[in-house]
Structure formats: C-alpha cells, structure tokens
Amino acid sequence: MHEKIIEVHNLIKKFGDFEANKNLSFDVYRGEIFGFLGANGAGKTTAIKILCGLLKPTSGEVRVAGIDINKNPEEVKKRIGYMSQMFSLYNDLTVKENFRFYGGVYGLSKKEIKERTQFFLGKLKMQDYENMLLKNIPLGWKQKLAFSVASIHKPEIIFLDEPTGGVDPITRRQFWEMIYEASAAGTTIFVTTHYMDEAEYCERVSIMSEGEIKALDSPHNLKTEFGANNMNEVFLKIARNVE
C-alpha cells in the first residue's frame, strides 16, 4: 500500500543567486492524491517542472516512478501525464484529432488510440461531439477532455498544475470526481491549486512557502495541528509565521 512513487531528497534548485527550492524532501505514495500548495512564487512550479523532467535540479535526488530523474528523464516522461492550467489542447483540431495527436506523441498504436479515445468519450458521454472543433467546446468539458488526453497513455502519475483555474465551482466539483475515479483506479495524482477548498479533497497536502515545505500531512491532521477550522486558516497561519 505505502509504495513510494515519488521520492525527493534534499532537492535544491538555484537560478543564479536565487534559491527557488531550498532543500526539499518529501515522498508521494502510489495511488494517493497529493496536494501541492503554496502562494505564487513559493517554488511550486519549479518543483513540478523538475519532477516532470523539464528542469534539472541543482543538487539532490529525485526519483519518479522508481527512476532517477537525473539519469533517465526520458523514461520518466513516458510514465507521467501532465495537464497545465492552459489545458494544452489544440483549439483548431477536433476532439478526436486531439486524442489522435497526443496518442501519437506517446507512441501509441492506431488501435490503442482508437480504443482509448472511445473509452474516454464514452465515459464523458461525448461520443456525438468527437468531430467538433475544440474551440467550440465549453470550458468545463475542455477541462475534462484535457484530463483524459493527459491520461491517454495510462500514466502512473498525473501532474495537474492548477487544473481548475477560471472554472466555476460546479465544474470544479465534477472535475474532482474524475480525479477521484482515476485515483481509485490506481493512478497517483499530484495536484497544485490555489483553492483551499480543493486542498480538503486531497489525501495529503504539502504547503510551500519561500522555497521550503512548511507543512506536510493530511488535511485533517493539519487542521488539528494548527487549531484551524479549514485549510484556508491553516494556510494563513503558515503564511503569517513566515512574516
């Protein structure tokens, strides 16, 4: 049950003199929903980019899906999925073409792409819209499509970088249902968010500030530890301590 899928030890990332990540150490377990919180500029994005193999750490050890990110970033990339707040889909392609393209990017065969596309479209009840251009599709659906496209190659971990930015609460709720489903199927979810109510949905949460992890535990334990009613208060208390 408690198999580690992400292991980070003493991760440091410097840009010139500026230390974006100061000695980060944490583990993420297989199948859990891990919330990665922090204010803008706290170093979240840097850390997530390192985990995805987009940035090289200055020092420290990072293993994702059991692979050393320094030694074999390409192998890591095959096993992870990624969805940013911009959704990363092509507006001038149809729904089906977006699946086909990303399937091709991850080296899936034509048959696999077809199967996976039908699977997701069926799940989203979007079979009738497969030939619609993406730009004509409402934001909430786009978001679900983006999540499906990011999981087309059955990744072990999906990184979600502020996936619910600019989306209304009902759609956000539906989106989280999708996340739960994926998690129940064994996929690890690594999610960053601004919304503290979303933090409550995570199994464990880390809160970053000024390049360091200030707290890491389940939302329940964090609330008890900081004597807070909700995650928002926890977050504010940590932010105040820093000042």
Add this chain to the structure above:
Amino acid sequence: MWSFIKKEFLYIFRDYRTMIILFGMPLAQIILFGFAITNDINNAHIAVLDNSKDVVTREITRKLLSSHYFILDRNLKSNKDIKSAFKKGEIKQTIVFEQNFAKKLTSDKKANMQLILDASNPNTASILNAYTAGIVDTYIFQNLLQKGKIPMQINVQSKMLYNQELKSVYLFVPGIITVVLMLVSAMMTSITIVREKELGTMEALLVSPVKSSTIIIGKVVPYVVLSFINLIIILFLSVFIFGMPIRGSVLLLLAESLLFLIMSLSLGIFISTASKTQQQAMLLSMFGLMLPTILLSGFIFPIANMPVALQILSDFMPGKWFIIIIKNIMLKGIGFSYFWKETVIILAMTVLFAGLSMKRFNIRLSE
C-alpha cells in the same frame, strides 16, 4: 513525427488567417510591386515644339510617340508657350527641335534638340530623359548610320546589360522572392511556435517523451513544403505575367531557394525563442527581418549608393546574398561557379541560426 506534420497541416488549413498570410501575401506583393509600384513610366504627356518640321524631326517625334512611354499632349508654336504648358502640370517633358534640324544634321553633322523636363519629381524626369535620349540614339544609329552615311555625331552609348529595357520587374522579382520566402517562412514558423507556447501545448509536448528536435522538425516541415509551393507560384507569375526570364538552371534556382528557405525557417525558430506572444513574434519578424531585407538587401535601394556603415550592415542581410544568386541564375544565366561564395555565406548563416535556435530552444526548457 508524421502525426506532428499532419497536425500542423490540419492547423494551417483550418486557420484561414494563416492561409491568407501564406498565399495571399505573396500574390498581393508580386502584383503590387509588379504593376503598381513600378519605376517604369508609361504614357507620359509631352509637348513638342518643332521649329524645323522636316523629315528627321517628324521621324524622331514619331519614334518617340510609338514607344509606349510618351503621349503627345500638344504641339507648341513658340517658346512662349513652353512655360504655360508646364504650369498645368500635365506635361512632363517638352521637346524642342531647333530650326533647320535636318539641314544642319547633314551640313554640320550636328543638330540640337532640347529637352525640358518637369523635375518636381526628379526620378520621373531623369527616367524620361533617359528614355528620350535612348530613342534618339537608336534612331541615329539605325536610320542614319546604317544607311552608310558618315557618323553624324559621336554619342556616348550606354548599353544596359541583362535588362535592356530597364524593366523594373526584373529588379523587383528577385527581391519579392526573397522577401516573401523570408517573411512567410520566418514569420509563420515563429508565430506557430509561439502560439503553442501561448496555448500551453508546447509545455505538454516538452513533458512528453518526444525529442525537442522532433517537435521543431515537425513544426517546420509543413512550412518548407508550403513556402516551396509559394516559390513556384511566384516564379510562375513572374515568368508568365511579367515575362521574367529564367536563363539559368531551374533546378539550381530551386535548390538555392530551398537553402534560403531553411535559413529563414531557422531564423523563425530563433525569433520564437525570443518572443512570448504571437504579436511579439510578428513584430520582431516584421521589423527585424522584413524592413531590413527590403531596405538593405539591394532590393530597392542600390547597396553601392549607401554609406559605408550601411554597406557593411547589408553584408549581414541574408537577403542580399540570395538576391545576387537569383539575379545570376534568372537574368545572367550563369552557373554555380560564379556564386558559390554567396551560397557558402547563406549556408553558414543557416548553420549558425539553426545551431543558435536549437541551443536557445533547449536553454529555454531549463528556465
């Protein structure tokens, strides 16, 4: 790789704006430059004051008018009329033959005709001047010299090599090919790459196991193909509509153009690494590439007339070298041995820009 190319083509064909820039702009440019912005002057109104009215003056006048450059607006009766003729502004040139023109020509071997030009537009005036002098020279040469008569007057003959008729289309077509190839390829590649950045899809691709070289090549190949089609359209137009010759090897012309295309594409990638938004990429390619290419490559303004500093600067314009190559192939019809140096320069620029942009592309990833 194939799925990248396919996606890019789909994207180009679905976005009508891209299609307009890609195919509309070259057409518009060649038609604009070819027809409208031409240095050739047709149908200039002239007045003639013929004080002699003999066989020779009539023949010269007839020759002038039968060229399509001049239209006889009126015949003047005396010198007094000249000023008023110009004042109305329609007449660009007045030709005055002295009295006893033909007689003098036979007896003194010399006769005078005067050209009075409206020089409020100096370019027009000097071009008309040259046209008239040219026509008179031809007349003397053909009608008098060849009839075995003694030379009437020693004329300085200037012969225009390669462009006997001084057609400005000959000058413009190589320039347009250069500008269009450069602009379309550099601007379009930089815009599409930056668009992917804006969309966030570039990030998604970088997180995928696909190599960054595959991403770039997949982006660039469709534009190579389309720009090449563009090139063929332009060549077709210039040959069949403007009568531009291709005296040298067509194959060589296409090969050199392909090289120049690839150079422009790598420039485009380079621009894309330096810009954050599509507008920025567009402005950079417009002002960073198009204007210098038009102004400094010898397309419109002769490089030899520029200040030394600008002449040196023009050496860094890839367009300059490419224009030399095209002119050599199309107008002079000479072979590769005459412009291998220019080819090497473009090749070196290609390697430089491709290398730089690859490097920058990778650095950008780690920022």
